[in-house]
Amino acid sequence: MIEIKNLHKSYKMGSNSLHVLKGINFSVAEGELVAIMGSSGSGKSTLLNILGMLDVLDEGSYNLDGVPIVDLNETKAAQYRNKFLGFIFQSFNLINYKSAMENVALPLYYQKVARKEREEKSIKYLEQVGLKEWAGHLPSELSGGQKQRVAIARAMAAEPKVLLADEPTGALDSKTSYEVMDLIQKINDAGNTILIVTHEPDIADMCKRIVHLKDGVIVEDKKVDQVRASQYV
Amino acid sequence: MFSRDNWKEIFETIQKNKLRTFLSGFTVALGIFIFVVLFGFGNGLINTFDDFFGDDATNVFFIYPGKTTIPYKGYKSDRFIEFENEDLEDIEKNFALFVDYITPRIQRGGLVRYKNESNNYTTRAVAPSHQFCEKTIMMKGRYLNQEDIKNKAKYAVIGRLVEKDLFKGENAIGKYIDITGSVFKVIGVFQDDGGDNEERNIYIPYTTRQLMEKGTDKIGQFIIGFKQEIGYAGAMAFENSLKKYIKDKKFINPKDQSGIYIRNVADQLKKNQQFAGILQIIVGFVAIGTIIAGIIGISNIMVFVVKERTKELGIRKALGATPKSVIGTILLESVFITTVSGFIGMLLGVVLLSSLGEKLKDFFITNPFINLSVAIGATIALIIFGAIAGYIPAKRAARIKPIVALRDE
Numbered sequence: 001m002i003e004i005k006n007l008h009k010s011y012k013m014g015s016n017s018l019h020v021l022k023g024i025n026f027s028v029a030e031g032e033l034v035a036i037m038g039s040s041g042s043g044k045s046t047l048l049n050i051l052g053m054l055d056v057l058d059e060g061s062y063n064l065d066g067v068p069i070v071d072l073n074e075t076k077a078a079q080y081r082n083k084f085l086g087f088i089f090q091s092f093n094l095i096n097y098k099s100a101m102e103n104v105a106l107p108l109y110y111q112k113v114a115r116k117e118r119e120e121k122s123i124k125y126l127e128q129v130g131l132k133e134w135a136g137h138l139p140s141e142l143s144g145g146q147k148q149r150v151a152i153a154r155a156m157a158a159e160p161k162v163l164l165a166d167e168p169t170g171a172l173d174s175k176t177s178y179e180v181m182d183l184i185q186k187i188n189d190a191g192n193t194i195l196i197v198t199h200e201p202d203i204a205d206m207c208k209r210i211v212h213l214k215d216g217v218i219v220e221d222k223k224v225d226q227v228r229a230s231q232y233v
Numbered sequence: 234m235f236s237r238d239n240w241k242e243i244f245e246t247i248q249k250n251k252l253r254t255f256l257s258g259f260t261v262a263l264g265i266f267i268f269v270v271l272f273g274f275g276n277g278l279i280n281t282f283d284d285f286f287g288d289d290a291t292n293v294f295f296i297y298p299g300k301t302t303i304p305y306k307g308y309k310s311d312r313f314i315e316f317e318n319e320d321l322e323d324i325e326k327n328f329a330l331f332v333d334y335i336t337p338r339i340q341r342g343g344l345v346r347y348k349n350e351s352n353n354y355t356t357r358a359v360a361p362s363h364q365f366c367e368k369t370i371m372m373k374g375r376y377l378n379q380e381d382i383k384n385k386a387k388y389a390v391i392g393r394l395v396e397k398d399l400f401k402g403e404n405a406i407g408k409y410i411d412i413t414g415s416v417f418k419v420i421g422v423f424q425d426d427g428g429d430n431e432e433r434n435i436y437i438p439y440t441t442r443q444l445m446e447k448g449t450d451k452i453g454q455f456i457i458g459f460k461q462e463i464g465y466a467g468a469m470a471f472e473n474s475l476k477k478y479i480k481d482k483k484f485i486n487p488k489d490q491s492g493i494y495i496r497n498v499a500d501q502l503k504k505n506q507q508f509a510g511i512l513q514i515i516v517g518f519v520a521i522g523t524i525i526a527g528i529i530g531i532s533n534i535m536v537f538v539v540k541e542r543t544k545e546l547g548i549r550k551a552l553g554a555t556p557k558s559v560i561g562t563i564l565l566e567s568v569f570i571t572t573v574s575g576f577i578g579m580l581l582g583v584v585l586l587s588s589l590g591e592k593l594k595d596f597f598i599t600n601p602f603i604n605l606s607v608a609i610g611a612t613i614a615l616i617i618f619g620a621i622a623g624y625i626p627a628k629r630a631a632r633i634k635p636i637v638a639l640r641d642e
Contacts, residue, residue, distance in 0.1 A: 082553020
């Protein structure tokens with residue numbers, strides 16, 4: 001599903017440049033649930049941004065579902081993001097003046113899905129995350145866990161190849177975190193490929209594979225026995 | 234870009250961001266409103282100006298006799314010039330191409346009495362065509378006519394205020410008044426836009442006056458109405474040759490400036506028009522300034538709106554919004570708001586102007602108005618410039634990487 005070869009990325013900071021990713025080789029198969037771990041500054045968020053086409057790589061190659069992601073202009077990147085990827089952010093990033101349902105329907109709007117179908121689909125995905133009753137509520141009327149579940153429903157709505165989650169539980173208490181992880185595991189059980197960036201070991205343990213990043217290189221890449229979040233809920 | 238779905242999305246955004254909508258809408262509406270009102274006031278000022286100076290006909294010369302200062306052809310200086318009836322006939326014959334009408338005006342003051350009421354009024358002995366040069370408006374009865382002149386009739390046409398003062402509400406028509414000892418029958422009452430003083434005049438046939446003054450054929454001054462079609466240049470040329478003709482006829486040295494005086498209203502009119510033109514330019518400057526201020530206002534708000542929406546736009550981009558759709562969203566929204574509020578502001582301004590009418594006459598603003606095409610043009614200009622002003626930050630916003638927009642927290 002994801003093929004990364006010899007990926008380099010550096011940021012210009014005034015006169016000197018900061019080499020963040022120093023030759024990453026990494027691949028993800030369909031249906032995997034991968035945790036990318038590392039301390040802050042290890043380059044894990046940069047990697048996720050490049051995977052999410054929110055940022056461009058300097059060197060190396062990136063294939064997503066057989067499509068080489070290279071030399072994308074803004075429009076093309078937007079279309080690929082819409083088609084291939086679903087994002088889950090630490091700070092949820094819901095549009096605050098849109099109801100839960102409208103937020104979920106937004107990626108479908110950019111897929112030019114008809115309004116009625118959009119509404120049906122977004123209700124369906126809200127139901128999957130257990131928030132059907134909250135469809136008409138604004139984000140400000142939801143709790144943190146609910147917001148993140150709306151964001152997950154939104155990421156799912158476009159039926160992407162890969163879900164990218166950047167610290168999805170970073171802003172949540174542990175009980176809510178486990179609820180969210182439970183949801184993510186269920187989505188993964190249904191066959192979806194998911195990448196999670198986290199620095200919390202217990203969250204990483206709930207994935208099937210853990211990739212450790214340190215100073216821009218992968219220091220460890222191991223399969224783990226998944227801890228089911230449902231036992232804590 | 235113009236599908237129904239897009240509009241729905243935009244309407245929802247507008248509805249759910251009331252403060253933002255209100256701010257940008259209010260700025261535009263206010264800008265256009267002030268523009269319309271100021272422009273209208275400017276026009277009202279010009280109207281007042283026209284009222285002040287537009288009371289008399291403009292295609293008119295007033296010719297006054299004077300006193301010579303230079304001896305000429307055996308005549309001494311300090312000689313008083315006088316005009317006679319035959320002078321008028323000669324001028325009419327010689328300048329038939331230019332002259333529309335010609336009327337003497339012999340002006341005398343004196344006590345006028347009706348029953349127990351009396352007052353001093355100016356009596357003007359004139360020909361019927363005098364009505365045109367003063368733009369006298371008949372309220373009732375009739376003006377003097379050619380028959381009255383021929384019969385030297387003792388008829389008088391009195392001003393509105395003369396009737397009001399002397400007759401105290403009684404109808405003056407058919408009544409007899411005493412003008413400095415002679416009895417005249419009132420045949421008409423007039424009004425005049427020239428103000429109260431004009432309405433305290435009394436008109437009688439000039440032949441009657443001449444009869445009262447021992448059958449003289451002298452006339453005081455006279456007024457020539459020239460044909461409108463000769464234009465400004467024609468009027469100036471006519472004035473010159475007329476001056477020459479009269480000086481020659483009355484044996485006045487061509488260089489003598491005080492033998493006769495000609496007041497050329499056309500010349501004054503031109504000056505007045507120039508002044509009105511300057512007023513128009515000032516009004517234009519103020520109007521353009523208002524529009525520019527409006528454009529700057531809407532530009533500021535657009536920058537603010539884009540800034541405020543940076544995060545939202547970042548989210549939208551992460552979800553698959555293309556740069557084009559980001560720009561489209563911002564622009565369509567702003568154009569929609571400016572269009573609606575622009576026309577609301579314009580309508581309010583026009584309604585205010587038309588409701589004012591003569592209410593601000595004390596402040597020299599009469600019937601303020603604005604050309605609808607000017608108002609619509611200004612509104613459209615504001616919309617277009619608002620869109621351009623919005624396009625620049627929108628384009629920048631579309632280029633922002635979603636990662637940058639989503640960072641902060």
